[in-house]
Amino acid sequence: MTKIAASFTFxxxxxxxxxxxxxxxxxAAGGAADEVAVASAELGSWSKRYQSVHYGFERSLTSEYMxxxxxxGCSRVVEVILTQNATAIPAxxxxxxxxxxxxxxxxxxxGRVFVGDSNLKRIWRLRHDxxxxxxTQVTTTPGTLIQxxxxxxxxxxxxxxxxxxxAPILGGAITTLAGVNHRLIDRDGSNLYIQxxxxxxxxxxxxxxxxxxxxxxxxxxxxxxxxxxFAFNSTHIYFEQTKTNDWSRIYKMAKNPGGVAVFAxxxxxxxxxHSVAASEAHVYWLxxxxxxxxxxxxxxxxxxxxxxxxxxxxGLILTANYVFVMAFDFSGSxxxxxxxxxx
Numbered sequence: 001m002t003k004i005a006a007s008f009t010f011x012x013x014x015x016x017x018x019x020x021x022x023x024x025x026x027x028a029a030g031g032a033a034d035e036v037a038v039a040s041a042e043l044g045s046w047s048k049r050y051q052s053v054h055y056g057f058e059r060s061l062t063s064e065y066m067x068x069x070x071x072x073g074c075s076r077v078v079e080v081i082l083t084q085n086a087t088a089i090p091a092x093x094x095x096x097x098x099x100x101x102x103x104x105x106x107x108x109x110x111g112r113v114f115v116g117d118s119n120l121k122r123i124w125r126l127r128h129d130x131x132x133x134x135x136t137q138v139t140t141t142p143g144t145l146i147q148x149x150x151x152x153x154x155x156x157x158x159x160x161x162x163x164x165x166x167a168p169i170l171g172g173a174i175t176t177l178a179g180v181n182h183r184l185i186d187r188d189g190s191n192l193y194i195q196x197x198x199x200x201x202x203x204x205x206x207x208x209x210x211x212x213x214x215x216x217x218x219x220x221x222x223x224x225x226x227x228x229x230f231a232f233n234s235t236h237i238y239f240e241q242t243k244t245n246d247w248s249r250i251y252k253m254a255k256n257p258g259g260v261a262v263f264a265x266x267x268x269x270x271x272x273x274h275s276v277a278a279s280e281a282h283v284y285w286l287x288x289x290x291x292x293x294x295x296x297x298x299x300x301x302x303x304x305x306x307x308x309x310x311x312x313x314x315g316l317i318l319t320a321n322y323v324f325v326m327a328f329d330f331s332g333s334x335x336x337x338x339x340x341x342x343x
Contacts, residue, residue: 043295043306044342049086049324054079056336058103061315061326065108066338069115076101080113080126081338083317083324090133091126105158107149112169114138114156116146123149123156125169139167139174150187152211157192159184164194166211177209178216185230187211193237195225206239208257219257229276229285229316238263238283240273248272250285264296275316277323284323286313293323293341309339318343 054070054077061067061083068079076094081087094101094115102119113126115135123138123146143160150157155166157177164178178194185193185206192209194216203223207216222241229240229250237255242248250273252263263283266273271289278284284295291308293316310327317324323341328334 043293043304043323046306046309046339046341048309048337049083049340050081050088050338052079052081052336052338054336055328055334056326058106059315059326059336060106060108061317061324061338062107062109063317063319063324064110065113066315066326067106067108067113067115068336069103069106074101075103078103078106078113078115078126080108080128083338084319086338089128091128092133092135094124095135095137105146105149107151109151110153112151114149114151116141116149116158118144118146118160121160123158123167125156136171138169138171141165142174142176148184148186150184150192152187152190155211157184157187157211164192164209175213177211177213178207182207186232188232193230197225208255217257220253220260229274231276231278231283233278233280236278238276238278240276240285242268242272245269250276250283252283264294275314277316277318279318284316284318286316286325288312293325306341310337313339 052068054068056068056070058069064083066081066083070077078091078094080089080091101117103115104118105116107114115124121141121144124135125138126135138156141160143162145161147159151169156169157166163176163180164182164184165174165176167174181197182194185195190211192211194207194209196205196207198205203221204225205221206219208219209216224241224243231238235255237253238250240250245268248266248268249262250264251260253260271287273285274288275286282295282297286293293306293308295304308327310329312328313325315326321343323343325339327337327339
């Protein structure tokens with residue numbers, strides 16, 4: 001196992017500041033509008049939008065879907081919920097090709113949900129508006145340990161133990177964009193953000209890789225890997241790194257590329273940052289120990305915060321008027337819920 005795989009913490013937060021907001025009636029199917037008494041005058045209050053019966057061994061939240069794979073081993077169930085109207089859509093069992101499925105990554109946007117199966121080395125696609133609900137195999141992956149999946153409506157992009165790859169979403173030849181010791185962080189238009197582990201120097205380099213292929217642009221070399229969130233708006237990248245007993249920080253870096261500055265910091269012996277999202281005006285993040293959503297205005301660092309519902313929140317997503325999180329209840333039921341907060 002390479003160091004890049006061993007040190008990786010799956011980043012579940014995907015930010016899309018330009019997403020169109022849909023009007024959603026309160027109490028839509030699948031989720032009750034339970035107001036929680038943790039309101040902030042600046043951030044409003046939480047409402048529970050959907051309650052799953054599953055814990056979610058792997059889970060992903062985008063502006064379109066919450067996708068839950070409730071277990072490992074022989075679990076073939078994938079639960080798919082429309083984020084903004086809090087409605088579950090029918091999702092059949094993953095095809096039982098080899099007896100057991102081991103789902104290690106999920107992602108959904110633009111009307112499609114993709115699931116990576118590291119055991120069978122396959123990428124599956126669910127398109128619920130293609131005249132029916134069914135899983136279609138997109139491709140067989142070169143390596144194992146699929147960690148991150150993105151797509152742009154034409155191609156699906158993913159990483160595994162042999163690098164970062166792409167393939168047409170309707171199936172076709174695989175193109176390797178970056179080799180061993182690279183992992184996919186996110187997609188931004190026609191570019192991918194990729195992290196490379198430099199074996200000889202024992203450090204990491206953030207790259208911007210065109211989706212069409214070609215030479216990447218080096219953005220930053222650093223001594224530590226990404227351990228939490230990664231987000232961007234039209235001009236800057238915001239990413240979190242935590243170094244045990246030293247610092248837990250959000251860095252701000254110009255896309256061009258440009259200089260890097262510390263945007264926010266907490267004492268890691270007390271708390272840590274683990275999810276980040278960004279709009280043009282604000283940066284949002286979650287802190288683990290205090291279980292709180294924080295918002296900082298980019299122009300003047302004005303702060304607001306809102307206590308998270310339930311016992312643990314992750315998967316921070318922004319739309320035009322709302323923030324969405326996934327929250328866990330570990331009090332005995334061990335279930336996962338979708339919550340929406342007013343911005």
